Amino acid sequence: MGVTIKDIAKEVGLSVSAVSLVLNNRPCRISAEKKEQIFAIAKRRHYIPNQAARSLVTKESRMLALILPDIENTFFSSLAKRIEDCCRREGYMLLIANSNDSYEQDKNLLRSITARGVDGLFMIVSNESYQYKAKLIQQLKHLPIPYVMVDRIYEQLSCDKVLYDNEKGAYLAVRHLQEHGHTRIGCVVNTASNNGMLRLKGYKHALEERGIEYNPCYVTEGDYRFESGYEAASRLLETDITAAFVSNDMMAIGFLKKLYELGRQVPKDFSLVGYDNSLSPFVLGVQLTSVAQDPQLLGEEACRLLTNRLKDKDTPPSTICLPPQLVIRSSVEPPLHSPDCI
Ligand code: RIB
Numbered sequence: 393m394g395v396t397i398k399d400i401a402k403e404v405g406l407s408v409s410a411v412s413l414v415l416n417n418r419p420c421r422i423s424a425e426k427k428e429q430i431f432a433i434a435k436r437r438h439y440i441p442n443q444a445a446r447s448l449v450t451k452e453s454r455m456l457a458l459i460l461p462d463i464e465n466t467f468f469s470s471l472a473k474r475i476e477d478c479c480r481r482e483g484y485m486l487l488i489a490n491s492n493d494s495y496e497q498d499k500n501l502l503r504s505i506t507a508r509g510v511d512g513l514f515m516i517v518s519n520e521s522y523q524y525k526a527k528l529i530q531q532l533k534h535l536p537i538p539y540v541m542v543d544r545i546y547e548q549l550s551c552d553k554v555l556y557d558n559e560k561g562a563y564l565a566v567r568h569l570q571e572h573g574h575t576r577i578g579c580v581v582n583t584a585s586n587n588g589m590l591r592l593k594g595y596k597h598a599l600e601e602r603g604i605e606y607n608p609c610y611v612t613e614g615d616y617r618f619e620s621g622y623e624a625a626s627r628l629l630e631t632d633i634t635a636a637f638v639s640n641d642m643m644a645i646g647f648l649k650k651l652y653e654l655g656r657q658v659p660k661d662f663s664l665v666g667y668d669n670s671l672s673p674f675v676l677g678v679q680l681t682s683v684a685q686d687p688q689l690l691g692e693e694a695c696r697l698l699t700n701r702l703k704d705k706d707t708p709p710s711t712i713c714l715p716p717q718l719v720i721r722s723s724v725e726p727p728l729h730s731p732d733c734i
Contacts, residue, residue, distance in 0.1 A: 395437040466670040474691025513539040538701040556685040561716035562594025578628040578636035621646025634727035635663035641671035659725035679721035
């Protein structure tokens with residue numbers, strides 16, 4: 393069994409509380425010589441602090457938690473890595489939990505994670521939870537620990553939030569297609585989430601700005617996974633679109649798969665823009681243009697908000713809305729035929 397503070401206290405001839413203060417670098421009236429002796433014993437006997445016992449004294453677990461919707465999605469896994477890096481730099485461990493985009497999991501994880509005594513929480517709500525928004529807002533409102541909503545937020549909830557400007561990101565993607573002459577532009581969105589509603593708004597804004605009528609036949613739903621991008625392409629490629637804005641890279645790859653099966657080439661005879669820029673750099677055969685939401689910046693801002701909140705629970709909450717960047721590669725070219733040829 394590992395050595396305890398009690399063993400060290402016995403060897404150095406001091407009380408357990410005195411040794412605990414020294415090992416926790418807390419103020420105490422122990423001589424420098426005795427302190428040196430305590431640290432030497434701890435090192436020689438490979439002492440590992442018992443965090444659970446320590447938290448009973450300090451009332452801190454030095455543990456934070458992140459609930460995210462889909463750990464297999466590279467946007468979320470990249471974001472989780474950045475958040476963990478930041479937490480570690482701040483002296484915290486990060487517990488990462490995957491909700492599988494399910495409200496039930498959001499609800500249960502919020503309960504079980506707070507029961508484990510974490511000090512704070514990063515919350516990325518599942519898409520499904522938007523149907524149960526009122527219930528989840530109530531649960532978040534009564535959370536006993538500070539939390540930050542990341543990426544997917546509830547406007548009605550007064551708390552710290554950080555996200556990218558989804559409407560702007562979609563607008564940049566569609567405007568880029570329009571600047572290359574496309575007027576019949578498909579759109580794959582996930583309006584089960586707040587982000588998806590805002591991206592659809594950005595799509596419509598770009599159309600209106602150019603006087604292009606919104607055609608609901610050019611818009612279809614996806615769930616941010618590969619398969620839904622493939623199925624969305626099967627529907628949209630039945631129409632006369634010459635390009636598509638697909639609102640995340642995983643669905644854009646599914647969309648590409650259908651294009652290949654139909655013998656369509658990007659950008660030669662079809663133009664495509666993705667979102668997240670999480671997979672675009674690695675797509676074989678196509679240099680996919682995509683809207684970047686940098687996980688590094690998002691993670692750092694989320695960590696800063698939460699660690700500041702842990703130190704100061706009184707200042708009013710803040711919302712940080714970051715500017716997305718269109719990363720232009722070579723998946724967009726002018727349409728083969730001008731609109732009046734069809
Ligand atoms: O790829 C998953 C999508 O859902 C991302 O665009 C991110 O914004 C998340 O909300």
